Structure formats: C-alpha cells, structure tokens
Amino acid sequence: MSDIASRYDPRIIEEKRLKLWEERKPFHAVAGRSTKGKFTIVIPPPNVTGVLHMGHALNNTLQDILTRYKRMQGYEALWMPGTDHAGIATQNVVEKQLAKEGLTRDGLGREKFMERLWEWKKHHGDTIINQLHKLGSSCDWERTRFTMDDDYSDAVKEAFVELYKRGLIYQGNYIINWCPRCETALSDEEAEHKDANGNLWHIKYHFKDDLDNFVVVATTRPETMLGDTAVAVNPADERYQALIGKVLVLPLIGRETKIIADDFVDAGFGSGAVKVTPAHDPNDFAMGRRHGLEFINIMHPNGILNRNAGKFAGLERFAARKAIVKELTEAGFLLKTAPHAHAVRRCYRCDTIVEPYLSKQWFVKMQPLADKALAAFRAGHPRIQPKRWEKVYENWLVDIRDWCISRQIWWGHRVPVWYDSEGNVFCAKSEAEALAQAVVKHGKAVELKQDPDVLDTWFSSWLWPFATLGWPKKNADVKFFYPTNSLFTAPEIIFFWVARMVMAGIEFMGEVPFDDVILHGTVRDAKGRKMSKSLGNAVDPLEIISEYGADALRLSMVLNSGQDIYISNEKFEVGRNFANKLWNASRFLLMNIKPEARVNDFSALDMAQLDLASRWVVSRYQKALLNVGQAIEEYHNSEAVNLLYEFFWGTYCDWYLELMKGRLDNVNAQKAAYLVLKDTLKILHPFIPFVTEELYSQFAGEEKILTLEAWPVFDKALVDEPAEAAVGVLIDLASGIRNVRSQWGINPKDQIVCILSADQFALSLTDNLEALKRLLKVSDFELRAGDTQIRNAATGLAGNITFFIPLGDVIDVVKEKTRIEAEVAQQEKAAAAIEKRLANAGFVSQAPAEVIEKERQRMTDLRAKNKELNKALASLI
C-alpha cells in the first residue's frame, strides 16, 4: 500500500472491481432474505437496439445510488434489469440491414424474417446491458429479462385474454394513426404533433344544377378531396342555410356530393364550409357516422393512392397533392392558396407524416382502467416528483382515450386471437385453447387462423413491474418484491409507460406498482440543446468512462443535475479530481498512521483524550452523515453530493488533514482520521462505487464488497457543538490571512500552536489570539516563529523588524488593509441596517421576540467584530 500510485487510475481499478462483482455476484436479491424487508426498483428497460447514451447514464446512476444505499441499510434490494423488444424500432433496424443485402421483409416471409430478428437479438441484444455494467450498475444481473422471453410472453397473453374476458378489449373499424412508411397503426401517443408550415387551399365546389356558382371549401390536404362524400356547414350559419341538401360536383373527378349540416363546423373558420372525407379524417369519420355517409378509402397502406383515386391512382400521397393542386389551378377551381401554420402528426419512430386511416384494429377500453388509476392517484399513489408533473399525469387520465394496441408488424407478441372461416373470434392463451373454444361453438374441430398482427410494444412494457418477477405465477418473488418502491424515468414516457403501468398494476395485481415516480431531466449539451446523433453533439458515456472513469461520470452528472443537465467535457474533470483527491487523502493516511489506529468504529476512540480538531471533524462528519442520508431519501441527490464534496474536500482535507500534520504521533487522532475517512468512503459509495470500494478494501486489507457493508449509524453523542464553535473561530481567523493555514495547529494538549509566516499582518493577530484563547479556555499557548522561509529571510535581514515581510508582501499588506477597511464598512452598513430595523416601531411591536433578540445579538456581534478589525487595522500601519 505504501507504493500506491499518487494518481488514481480509474481504468485499472474499475476493471478490477467489475471482475470481482462478476465473480461474487453481490447484487443478487433473494425473496424473504432480509428481515428489514425489500427494496425494489425495476429498470426502465432500454430498447434492445439501444446503445448507452447520457440519458441512460443519468437514469441508471440515480437508480444505482438508491439501490446501493438501501442495500447498505439492510434491505433486500432488488434492482431488476432487462431490455425491451421495441417492436417497430427493432424491426426497422433489421429491415435496414436486409435492405443492404437487397432483401425485403415481404420477400423473406414472416418466418424467415423472424429468424433474422432473433439472430440480430442474439448478437446485439446484450450490448446495452454490458454497457450498464461498466457504469457500475448494481442490478441483479442473473434476473435479466427481455420482454419477448417465453415466460414474459405468457404474461402478455394472460393480460390480453384477461382484459378480453373482462370486456376491456375490443376490435373495430376506426380512424387510427397510420404510418405509411412502417405500414402499421400507431397509438395516439406514438403520433407526435409537430408544427409545420403548410398551405390552406381554397377550392371551388360547383353546384350540380348551377355550374356558374360554387361553394368554397378550405383544406390543408387537397388530395383527400378524392374521398369526399359531403360538404358540411353549421346549421346556424345563415350564409348556407338555404343550400343545405344541395348537390355539388367534386372538381376534377366529377363525383356528386351533398351539403349537410353539422354542429361540429365552425362558421368562423375559413369559408364556413368543410369538405368531409370520412375515411381519412377523424372528425369527418365521426360526421360520416352521424350522417350515414359513404366511406371512400383512396389510399393503399403504403401511402400510394388506390383506384378509388381515379386518374391519380398510383401516385404517392404528396405527389398526388402536387398534381391535384396543379390541375385545380389549371382548371380554375383553386380560388387561393394561403400559408397556414398547423400541427402535423408524425411517427415517433421514423418521423413520417402520419395518415389518419380507416382500418380494423384492436383497442383497450381505457376509461375503467383510468378511473381506478385516477382514484389511486387522488389517494396519493403514486407520488410523483417533481410535483409539477402531477397535473400532467392527472390530466391525461381525465382525458383518457382508447388505446390502439394492434400493430401491422411482425416483431412482437402476436395478438392471441384466432378466427374461424366465418370470422368468429376465439381469444385464448394458446391455439389449443382457442380450438377447444371452437369445438364448443361448432360441435366439431374446425380450422383456425391466428390474427396476423402483433401487440404494441407498450402492451408488454406496462406489465414490467410484475411480469419480470414471474407473474402470472404466484411465486415468492412476486409476493416479496411487489410492489416496487421507486421508479426513475424521463418525463417523455409518463403516458406511454408510467400511467399504463399503474393501470396494469391495479388491474392485475390490485396495487399501484410503485410508491414514488421520479422524473429526471433531460441531458443536454453545454448550449442546452438536446443530445442527438443527427446534431452530432452527443457525448458518449463510454468515452467519458474510458477517459475520466465511471465514478467521475456519475459524480459529475449527479452534481450537475438540476432540472435539465448540461454536460460538457470539463464538467467530468470535477468528478475525476474528486476521485483523485479521495485516493490521495487515503494514501496519505495509510502512509502515516500506525496499524493500531485502523480501528473498526467510533467506540474505539478515547473521546475524553481526543484533541479538539478531531472532535471537530468527528462532529462534522456525523452531521454530514445525517444530512446526506436525508437528502438521498428525498431524492435530492445533487444536494447529497454537494454535502459530501464540501465535507470531504473542504472540511476533511483542506482543514483537518492539514491540522493533523502537526501531530501525526497521536494515535487517538489517527484513529479519528481513519474512522472518519473510512465512513466517508461508505457514504460516498452509492455515488462513486468503484474508487470507494477499492480504497475501503485497502483500508480493510482484504477485498470488500462495499454495498454489502452496513451504512453508518448517526451517533448524536459524537456531535460536539463547542468543538465546532471553537474550530470555527480558528478557521475564520486563519482564512482571512494568506498562507497562514499550514502554520496553524493544535497540539496534543489542545493548545493552539501558531507558527507565523513572514507576513507582518500575522503579528497583529496577537490580539485575536488572545480572544481565541479565552474562547477555547486554553490555559497557555505558544507563539512560535520559524519556518524555513522565515529563517531564510531572517538570515539576510537580521535585526530589522521588516525582515518578516518579503518585499512582495508589502503590497499584500496594503491589500489586506484595503480588504479590512471594506469589511469594516460593510459590517458597519449591516449593523446600521439592523439598528434601523430595531428602531422601527412596527418591527419591535410585530416581529417575534426571538427574531428581535437575534437581531440585537447580531448587531452587538458585528460591532464587536468591527472593533477587533479596527485594532488589527491599526497594527498594520
């Protein structure tokens, strides 16, 4: 240990710790093992296609902090890892790969395509899990789950069949969000609104019996006119009342269409007349149903116009738009084109503009589920942090809409529904069960065909908190670890995932799946932009780990976590430097303390004989321990790290270790120094697991798994307010003077030793030392001049009082004078302000007595301090 390197190298140490964790598997959680109970977190399963990015790094660091902390506290802590099959995303990846080989999924066929998908999963599926290891995540890796594992599929089928039985799943023809590129339905959440600058085209629809006159309709999607089956006006709109029922002729294609009246129409918008395309617009669909209109689908699923589009058939939808506008213009039907900003829905996976499309899909009836979730939420479950998201969550539940869960892709859980030749539906967990149902119905075996569609990825993820534990089996894990305690995730998936997990939890387990939901910020670059591959501003966590270390990555990220997190390379230096400081402070101790000073706990300290500085640092440590624990419990991680940073660096290293240097022969003090640092390593461990565990092991003389060591217990008896006050004064005094710090010390008899440097101002401190002596009740103290520097100066300039002042310091004395003068003025100003306040009749009559007393005391203190400062000032000149 004495030849321990003076610089911390995270690469070597982290690799070593990771190997040890792999061998010993310390993160494995066993149901029922701890008497203190469980602590459960489920990981937000990253997409199996994913590679670790900064968002994951933050998310997983936060989870790891809490998991390690709870584990140290004696809870049976389970952090459940896993990945999500990410239906559309994964299929897209593999399709791209196929495209490179000149293959398509249709060309390959469902079976072969699925083989390719599984092959891909086998080779690339563990990438992100491996990367999570490197971050130091203390997941129970043996339990790693994938949302398409066999037993997980059982859970998905169970959920579907159960909801179907309960009447909460239905199939129907509705307008849904359709992505023509992915050729699948999307849920409302998967079709994101994005602002776009479009046009509002005003088109003339002429009357059949009066071709010279016309009605003007405005549209942002002129190609949909090919599917128009009515024009609607508001029944109260006087301009159109007489025209209701009249027949119009659709431009370009000549189909006849009627004017209908519907309250939906806003007379104030555009011309007040709306073209109605029931098969290609959700509102028009509703109107179509109300008025019994014809539904004309003009488009193939891939966005190419079909034969209902007449001469425009075969054109892609936007090419068709262009062509139609051109023809309308040429034929004189286009009245005007006005620029129009509006929101367009886009596929959240491929950003393609979504087409409202009429098709037969499976839906979950959400109202009954949402009602229960809402009731639970209003009873306080789950708690959401930060609180401002609570309303967002609540509003979504209030305005709940049914969930379209079928997808026309292949990668995913197949809809567990079979049809007979007549189209009868048999919903069952297996084909055999479906067949049995069919036999009951028909009295004989018939041939069944399974629904070709798969389920929305989120239909499996919403079961994550209990399906990962083994549900629908009622095993010990489910019983012990459910419900989970905390869920850490990004606000983006509050609807996709969080709200739906709550619903599933209530529906299938009878209990909300987590107590707390912590929504953390987005990781951004230094300029505040979201990190993205396309912007090229993404910081790769793996690069940071190899350059600065995983500990540095974690510490810096947590330290910088406010609402959003702004990341740039130099921020990781803070974390790296901290780990190095920790390394060196430990090195210093190990080099300087005797073996018998390496004691186990504070009971080994002889408190009665302990020097002032050690009593001080022990007391400060106890307070840090208390506050850090509290901050972690409240999820205020950045605060916890700040406290630790300040305590370890600012208190322990900058002051205590420096004071220690004067009395390295005191074994009792060595014990204190050792104990405080050893415990500091413990409370730092959840944040920076690698370096702390390595050093802790060095201290122990054997390899330790720090997350399995007990969290230190706060001991109120070790809090020593007088010692804190006394050393506080010392520090106050010393801080004001350049370079005095290392010349201050407290000897084993609790006497202050002041070795004055070549700084004349220091001499003036005699007065302050007298005051300090009184305060500390120290019977005698030494004033000793003489370090190398002073001696050197003295040799050259003996006999002259100015020999204490090296030439450059004259300027410093002047500076010091200026500084004190400014301080005096400032304090006088403050004292005057308080005096004024005290003279204020309203203050005296209305402020609480203790506030007044405090203010009085403050004023007295300020004035007294000023007196002292003035004296010091006088002695300067």
Place this chain on the structure above:
RNA sequence: GGGCGAAUAGCUCAGUUGGUUAGAGCAAACGGUUUACAUCCGUUAGGCCGAGGGUUCAAGUCCUUCUUCGCCCACCA
C-alpha cells in the same frame, strides 16, 4: 389554442414556512508548492435576484401584470 414550469455572478445551480451583509462549483485574474494530491493550495474580482405594480415593520422568497425561454397536451378543416 389549452395547461405547466423556469428566469439569481460569464456558465451550471443552492437559497427551507417572508427575518443574517444573497451562497457554492466551474470559468477568469493574481499568487503559492522540497515534505498525500498541480487532477494541488490560497487570494481577488464578478449580482438594481428578468421588468413594472402591490401586500408587509420586513420580499430573491407572497400576490398581480408583462417580457423571454422551456416542456406537455390538442380533431378547427
């Protein structure tokens, strides 16, 4: 269009139910280092707390209006 949030030092943020002279880290400038650490130590400078109005003995903190930014939701063709 509806809702939510933010605005404090050059940057990132603290600032507890109104009650010290508004703090810290980073960056900057200056200075230091034979003796754990230059990934170190010290010092300095830098703020009408976004703007206006109000409540109060007292406002960074509470109320109100405005400005700017961010986020979420949304079927006005």
